[in-house]
Amino acid sequence: MKKSYLTDAINLKNYPLNDDDLIVMMFSKTKGLISAVAKGAKKPKSKLGARIQMFIANTILLFEGRNLDIISQAQSLNTFSKIRYDMNKLTYSMYISEIISSLCSKEYNKDENSEIIYNLIFNSYNKIANSQNLEEIIITTLKFQLKIMDILGWGLDFTTCTVCQKELNSDIYYCQNYSGFLCEQCSRKNNQNIKINSKIKDFLQEMLKTGIQEKSKYDKLVNSAFLEKCFLFMKKYIENISHKKTKVFDVLDCTKIS
Numbered sequence: 215m216k217k218s219y220l221t222d223a224i225n226l227k228n229y230p231l232n233d234d235d236l237i238v239m240m241f242s243k244t245k246g247l248i249s250a251v252a253k254g255a256k257k258p259k260s261k262l263g264a265r266i267q268m269f270i271a272n273t274i275l276l277f278e279g280r281n282l283d284i285i286s287q288a289q290s291l292n293t294f295s296k297i298r299y300d301m302n303k304l305t306y307s308m309y310i311s312e313i314i315s316s317l318c319s320k321e322y323n324k325d326e327n328s329e330i331i332y333n334l335i336f337n338s339y340n341k342i343a344n345s346q347n348l349e350e351i352i353i354t355t356l357k358f359q360l361k362i363m364d365i366l367g368w369g370l371d372f373t374t375c376t377v378c379q380k381e382l383n384s385d386i387y388y389c390q391n392y393s394g395f396l397c398e399q400c401s402r403k404n405n406q407n408i409k410i411n412s413k414i415k416d417f418l419q420e421m422l423k424t425g426i427q428e429k430s431k432y433d434k435l436v437n438s439a440f441l442e443k444c445f446l447f448m449k450k451y452i453e454n455i456s457h458k459k460t461k462v463f464d465v466l467d468c469t470k471i472s
């Protein structure tokens with residue numbers, strides 16, 4: 215008898231295996247990033263078909279297979295349906311999916327982090343789905359970027375200079391070679407730095423501390439131009455860390471954000 219297991223999982227993407235079946239990449243609460251086969255999901259009458267669309271969270275029953283596990287049943291927990299009717303919501307949600315699928319591979323994914331990451335994705339999609347404007351969507355994506363990097367052990371340190379360990383204040387400089395912040399003095403010895411003004415620094419620090427569902431004192435003060443600047447910096451940082459140009463970065467290159 216094949217071993218089975220039950221877990222909650224969020225669909226990140228799917229692709230065809232053959233004429234009838236699809237492979238679904240999901241982030242699960244108990245096993246982190248997993249791929250499994252949805253048999254017959256391409257047939258029009260498939261019950262599974264609707265449940266394996268991108269961004270949907272399901273409780274799924276899986277059977278362990280020789281290569282890939284097989285989805286036996288799926289019951290939706292949240293379809294985040296409002297994401298699908300809004301281009302901005304769709305784009306930023308896809309960006310989140312791409313970050314997870316490229317950064318949460320087995321080598322980085324410690325089991326104890328699975329539930330924390332699952333909840334982060336779930337809450338981010340939920341918040342994006344219910345956002346009223348672009349600013350809200352970008353704030354959520356920014357929080358996601360900061361928090362996922364922190365969970366995976368690549369969190370930004372806004373308080374100490376990466377080189378001299380001195381306390382950072384006012385304007386700081388991001389150095390790609392060190393993948394961290396430098397003080398003004400150290401930044402003069404490195405020429406490939408991005409200046410991060412104190413407003414961006416303070417805002418990002420606050421976003422790292424603020425929960426996805428929580429409001430912050432900045433929410434009403436920031437405009438979309440400022441948010442896009444912050445977002446682009448975080449995008450660059452993640453790109454720098456992952457050391458590979460993946461689709462993560464292409465998703466948003468097609469929009470005005472790039």
Ligand SMILES: [Zn+2]
Nearest residue numbers: 375378397400
């Ligand atoms: Zn320094």
